[in-house]
Amino acid sequence: MKILTIALQKDGQPIAASYELIEAAKSIGGEIMTACLSDSEAGASDLASRGGGKVLTVTHESLKLFNDEIYAKVLKALIEKYSPDLILGPATFYGKALVGRLAALCGGAMASDIIGLTAENDKVTVTRPSYGGSVISQVVAEGGNGFFATVRGKMFTESKDGPGEVVAESVDGSAFEAKMTVTERKVESSGAVNLTEADVIVSAGRGMKGPENLPLINDLAAALGGAVGASRAIVDAGWAPYSQQVGQTGKTVNPKLYVAVGISGAIQHLVGMRSSQTIVAINRDKDAPIFNVANYGIVGDAMEILPALTAKFKAELSS
Numbered sequence: 001m002k003i004l005t006i007a008l009q010k011d012g013q014p015i016a017a018s019y020e021l022i023e024a025a026k027s028i029g030g031e032i033m034t035a036c037l038s039d040s041e042a043g044a045s046d047l048a049s050r051g052g053g054k055v056l057t058v059t060h061e062s063l064k065l066f067n068d069e070i071y072a073k074v075l076k077a078l079i080e081k082y083s084p085d086l087i088l089g090p091a092t093f094y095g096k097a098l099v100g101r102l103a104a105l106c107g108g109a110m111a112s113d114i115i116g117l118t119a120e121n122d123k124v125t126v127t128r129p130s131y132g133g134s135v136i137s138q139v140v141a142e143g144g145n146g147f148f149a150t151v152r153g154k155m156f157t158e159s160k161d162g163p164g165e166v167v168a169e170s171v172d173g174s175a176f177e178a179k180m181t182v183t184e185r186k187v188e189s190s191g192a193v194n195l196t197e198a199d200v201i202v203s204a205g206r207g208m209k210g211p212e213n214l215p216l217i218n219d220l221a222a223a224l225g226g227a228v229g230a231s232r233a234i235v236d237a238g239w240a241p242y243s244q245q246v247g248q249t250g251k252t253v254n255p256k257l258y259v260a261v262g263i264s265g266a267i268q269h270l271v272g273m274r275s276s277q278t279i280v281a282i283n284r285d286k287d288a289p290i291f292n293v294a295n296y297g298i299v300g301d302a303m304e305i306l307p308a309l310t311a312k313f314k315a316e317l318s319s
């Protein structure tokens with residue numbers, strides 16, 4: 001079995017999820033290849049030293065800023081050359097945009113947001129949540145044009161080592177032509193912890209009453225060294241940026257600890273966070289649906305509970 005993992009990069013280095021994909025590939029065995037697309041070869045050697053197998057490196061100035069149209073065309077060329085059976089990408093914002101497009105371009109089967117995979121007799125079965133996480137389904141691909149999947153973050157540890165070599169690839173120049181050009185990338189919140197990579201997330205909902213109370217959320221997140229998330233209700237209300245939205249139309253997160261504050265627990269929110277390892281809910285309504293998925297629940301007014309929790313964590317963590 002040949003497996004191609006797609007190592008997306010940020011600031012010239014592979015994102016953490018790239019190493020998780022290598023670990024996912026290792027878990028079922030086979031010949032591992034890693035696609036490394038960038039404007040420089042900087043990240044390729046690290047991928048090779050951490051078990052990326054044949055690190056197929058395409059270097060071109062058009063690959064500096066992510067452009068799913070160009071990336072998909074370049075990857076299609078690599079897929080035509082190496083014929084992998086399984087193609088794994090990260091279930092990140094960019095990864096989802098890319099791998100769906102790529103599967104369509106190659107005429108392969110696609111499973112998004114998978115949380116596990118197995119292989120028997122070269123037949124891969126992936127596991128993915130369906131119906132908002134209420135059902136866990138097993139998916140196999142029929143047909144021979146490759147099985148494409150995006151892997152949810154933190155379902156695998158990062159590969160630390162393993163065999164690998166950097167292989168420089170050249171691709172036909174037409175692959176770098178696109179209808180759309182990405183000219184600039186602006187980082188929205190410098191210094192903030194990335195939501196999809198965070199181990200701890202404190203998320204705010206409409207129960208926070210207004211943007212003036214959100215510093216209470218930021219304070220708890222800072223005390224725990226975590227990131228700040230939001231429900232769609234408060235993003236739509238303009239209290240928080242879209243980049244913080246968790247859920248069906250926002251980010252899927254999988255932290256060790258997710259604290260939902262003043263969030264009712266609508267299914268569209270739950271699909272983005274219910275696989276978190278530990279969920280703590282703070283809500284003044286003891287019947288709020290969020291308590292159905294929470295490991296720990298605190299019933300009460302968030303405006304009173306948050307300062308007390310923050311003070312307690314600050315004291316505990318500094319002693």
Ligand SMILES: Cc1cc2nc3c(=O)[nH]c(=O)nc-3n(C[C@H](O)[C@H](O)[C@H](O)COP(=O)(O)OP(=O)(O)OC[C@H]3O[C@@H](n4cnc5c(N)ncnc54)[C@H](O)[C@@H]3O)c2cc1C
Nearest residue numbers: 205206207231232233247248249250262263264268284302
């Ligand atoms: C197609 C579609 C896609 C969607 N995508 C998303 C998505 O990606 N993410 C998402 O989050 N939503 C999404 N939604 C919206 C979703 O259905 C809910 O409307 C939304 O999640 C509700 O946000 P909320 O829990 O903050 O607000 P509410 O449902 O209004 O809940 C507020 C909660 O705060 C509690 N509360 C009130 N005061 C306090 C207090 N003082 N202290 C503590 N608790 C208090 C209340 O008891 C209540 O449970 C989507 C909806 C649709 C139709």
